[in-house]
Amino acid sequence: MEDKVFINNAFEKAFNTYIDNVDKDNSLEFNSFIAVVIRLLILIYGEDIITYYKNKDENAFNVLMLKYGYSLEDYSKFVNNFNRCFNFSLKQKTKAIKKKNKYFNLVQKSLIDMLVMKNQKEPVDSDVKNKFYELLFTANTKDFYRKSIALVEAYNPYEIDDYFKKQNLI
Numbered sequence: 001m002e003d004k005v006f007i008n009n010a011f012e013k014a015f016n017t018y019i020d021n022v023d024k025d026n027s028l029e030f031n032s033f034i035a036v037v038i039r040l041l042i043l044i045y046g047e048d049i050i051t052y053y054k055n056k057d058e059n060a061f062n063v064l065m066l067k068y069g070y071s072l073e074d075y076s077k078f079v080n081n082f083n084r085c086f087n088f089s090l091k092q093k094t095k096a097i098k099k100k101n102k103y104f105n106l107v108q109k110s111l112i113d114m115l116v117m118k119n120q121k122e123p124v125d126s127d128v129k130n131k132f133y134e135l136l137f138t139a140n141t142k143d144f145y146r147k148s149i150a151l152v153e154a155y156n157p158y159e160i161d162d163y164f165k166k167q168n169l170i
Contacts, residue, residue, distance in 0.1 A: 006053055007061070007079060010086035014038050015053040031145055033104070033153070034086060036135050040111045043132050044068075044118050068117040078110035089153075104153040108136060108160045116167050129169045136160050 005012045014034035021030035029035060041049055045064050052061040065075050085103035092098050115132055118124055134141065137150040139157035150157040164170070 004056055006056055007058060008083040010034065010083040011053075011079075013086065014082075015050070019050070019053075028145070031143075033089075033137060033149060036137070036146075037082060037107065037111065040132060040135055041114075043128055043135075044111070044114050065114075068114070068121045070114050070117050074110065074113065078107065078114075081106045081110065098152060100155045101153045102155065104137070104150075105156065105159050109163055112136075112160070112164050112167060112169075115169065119169065124169075126170075133164060133170055136164060138164075 006015060014037050017029050017032060017035045018038040021027050021035060024030050038049070045067070048064060049061060052058075052064065062075070066072060081103045085101055085107050088101045088103060092101070115124065115129070119129075134143070135146075137146045137153070138159075138161040139147055139150050139154075140161040141147050141150070147157075150160070154160070
């Protein structure tokens with residue numbers, strides 16, 4: 001029996017990477033962009049998303065993603081952009097000269113928008129906001145690995161930092 005892909009290939013790989021490395025805080029895999037997307041979603045929506053993934057309950061996952069008023073249209077864009085970002089990265093792995101990934105910042109903006117929606121419905125603790133901010137891939141992060149990835153992937157590696165700060169989250 002073939003295993004069913006959860007949502008799309010990006011989510012499937014991201015959840016697997018997260019689950020396989022959750023006990024390895026400092027590993028590159030746990031801090032990779034796709035695993036961090038899951039970590040950011042957990043900060044917004046809680047650990048239930050892991051249960052929904054393990055149970056392959058896409059419906060419950062989708063409902064949860066819309067919980068704080070995030071629109072179905074925006075959620076669909078996020079899902080598609082995450083998959084495009086993932087597929088683009090796969091294609092780039094074999095290339096000698098890497099191109100910027102136009103979906104990289106779009107995915108992070110969507111995640112920030114989700115946090116903003118949650119914060120409007122129920123105020124988010126400042127510790128959670130700070131953890132969220134520290135996980136973002138920007139040129140201004142203190143984390144050398146995330147900064148390096150932002151510089152390689154993003155057309156504007158400062159965009160996400162600016163976008164986050166404009167949302168009055170910190």
